[in-house]
Amino acid sequence: MAKSLQTVMNLQMDERDHKRVTAFPSLRPKAAPKLEIKNVSKSFTSGEGRICALSDINLTIHDGEFTCLVGPSGCGKSTLLHLIAELETADQGEIKLHSRKEEPTKERGERLIVFQESALFPWLTVVENVAFGLKLKGIEYKERVEMAMEYLNLVRLAKFAQCFIHELSGGMKQRVALARALVMNPELLLMDEPFAALDIQTRENLGRELEEIWRKTGKTIIFVTHNVEEAVNLGDRVVLFSGRPGTVRQEYQLAVDRPRQKENPLLKDLINVISNDFKRFSESLINEAIG
Ligand code: ADP
Numbered sequence: 001m002a003k004s005l006q007t008v009m010n011l012q013m014d015e016r017d018h019k020r021v022t023a024f025p026s027l028r029p030k031a032a033p034k035l036e037i038k039n040v041s042k043s044f045t046s047g048e049g050r051i052c053a054l055s056d057i058n059l060t061i062h063d064g065e066f067t068c069l070v071g072p073s074g075c076g077k078s079t080l081l082h083l084i085a086e087l088e089t090a091d092q093g094e095i096k097l098h099s100r101k102e103e104p105t106k107e108r109g110e111r112l113i114v115f116q117e118s119a120l121f122p123w124l125t126v127v128e129n130v131a132f133g134l135k136l137k138g139i140e141y142k143e144r145v146e147m148a149m150e151y152l153n154l155v156r157l158a159k160f161a162q163c164f165i166h167e168l169s170g171g172m173k174q175r176v177a178l179a180r181a182l183v184m185n186p187e188l189l190l191m192d193e194p195f196a197a198l199d200i201q202t203r204e205n206l207g208r209e210l211e212e213i214w215r216k217t218g219k220t221i222i223f224v225t226h227n228v229e230e231a232v233n234l235g236d237r238v239v240l241f242s243g244r245p246g247t248v249r250q251e252y253q254l255a256v257d258r259p260r261q262k263e264n265p266l267l268k269d270l271i272n273v274i275s276n277d278f279k280r281f282s283e284s285l286i287n288e289a290i291g
């Protein structure tokens with residue numbers, strides 16, 4: 001490990017049951033809490049019996065923070081996003097969103113998910129797809145097209161506004177999905193492995209674009225991935241989960257300068273540290289399972 005990282009890495013045992021690792025002292029003061037997840041558990045009943053997908057999750061997400069959730073397949077990452085988006089309800093615990101609005105509302109599009117496969121409408125053009133949610137909000141045609149074009153500009157797809165979805169590459173479809181979510185001005189942007197189906201080059205390019213868009217918009221983003229490198233390149237914080245039942249095992253605060261350069265040796269060290277922990281937790285689970 002590079003000496004620079006060793007000297008600044010400060011391992012703190014948290015009062016709670018998981019550890020928190022700070023790679024650097026924070027570069028900016030902590031913003032106000034945006035989302036508080038307290039003692040959340042969720043089980044499902046299936047053919048195999050009762051599955052505990054999440055057990056006693058505690059997390060606070062701050063306003064404008066870019067948080068990456070990392071963990072093996074089946075550890076409850078998507079379930080947690082569905083609970084935050086209110087697509088599912090928790091068996092236990094509480095999820096509290098601190099809204100920008102004075103009065104809490106149940107407005108559509110408060111907490112939006114961008115999925116791995118963009119669920120765009122094939123019968124609508126790119127600009128109509130982006131403007132669709134605005135129509136449901138009652139915004140007039142001219143204004144919604146203007147707003148949609150503004151966000152298509154942001155994701156660098158304005159030229160493709162009149163195309164249909166089948167005319168776009170996988171990366172372009174995910175950018176349309178991102179524009180469609182952002183145009184709704186959500187309190188929280190939840191991203192569930194949005195680049196997982198793309199080739200490595202497209203994935204890296206989109207990662208850099210997302211970092212830039214996040215910087216411009218100041219959105220609070222919760223980004224799920226099982227790719228440690230992607231999480232370290234993007235996150236202010238990486239939260240490592242382990243499975244069966246899904247729990248938070250460790251948190252890493254990554255106050256590394258942005259825009260992040262792939263060649264930065266500190267990023268490489270962080271990727272190594274987190275990948276090793278990821279492997280260690282996965283192995284201990286396998287050992288427990290085989291007794
Ligand atoms: P991840 O996104 O980390 O891969 P999921 O949140 O999709 O994990 O799933 C966590 C666990 O919960 C898995 O064992 C999965 O099979 C189970 N699960 C998720 N959703 C359901 C559901 N609707 N019904 C039954 N089991 C589910």
Ligand code: MG
Nearest residue numbers: 077078079192
């Ligand atoms: Mg998932």
